[in-house]
Amino acid sequence: MTKVSTISSCYKAEKYLEGFLKSVANQTHSDLEIMIDHNDPSQKELDLVEKHNQQYDNITHIKVDGVDPLPVSWNRCIEYSEGDYLCIWNVDDLRTPDSIEVLAKALDENFDIDFVYGNFYNVPKFKSTEGRFVDQSGNEKHLMTGMILGPFFMFRKSFLKKTGSFDEQLFSGADYDLAMRFSRNGKGMHVNHNLGYYLNEGLGLSTRSDSRGPIERTVVEMRYNMERILDSRFIPYAQEYDIENIHIDDKIIPVSNYLKK
Secondary structure (H helix, E strand, C coil): CCCEEEEEEECCCHHHHHHHHHHHHCCCCCCEEEEEEEECCCHHHHHHHHHHHHHCCCEEEEEECCCCCHHHHHHHHHHHCCCCEEEECCCCCEECCCHHHHHHHHHHHCCCCCEEEEEEEEECCCCCCCCEEECCCCCHHHCCCCCCCCCCCEEEHHHHHHHCCCCCCCCCCHHHHHHHHHHHHCCEEEEEEEEEEEECCCCCCCCCCCCCHHHHHHHHHHHCCCCCCCCHHHHHHHCCCCCCEEEECCEEEEHHHHCCC
């Protein structure tokens, strides 16, 4: 069985952490490593993780003083992970029990595929299983323009040698940016299966009222020369970012390195 590492950033997550750990415990994929980059953890959060590890011993717990940007935490998880396959798992999102197993099997059985993604529910409350069902089957043509991978996509760790990791200058759009490099440098596949429940209560980095999401979406649209900018009003703000380069672990890498020639 192929080892899978999930990557999670955790900060002020007491109200989600217990439910997240129960979802971890219910996963049917047995060779599973849970990477948690824990920013400024509370004692209650530490106790919950320790209690889980006493029974399951599958969490690699990275404790961080202070608070790092989300892509920095994700990249740190990647650096220390041991799995051959990787996937994001935000602590306020819950997966179906076979979510990891289904995606890992898809990669196991399709050697020419670099990343896989599937269906999910967009829910308004944590632990809810009712909401808007998102099915991206048949939308492969949008892989190079939209974040259709959703919150539960999985990819081969080796694929990052071609695409690079998360751009650390982006706060809420780092996953969208990486998805654009995925679509330009590899092959993805949709799996027609419900993978979990994405929490959208308007409090996330990309959903709250003061989110930089629209600006960073514009950064990505400009960076990869997309045919149209969805909202040109954000172009002046997008220029606050380095659009020509990607910042990873104090390295500055030209975007052109990741674009197909």
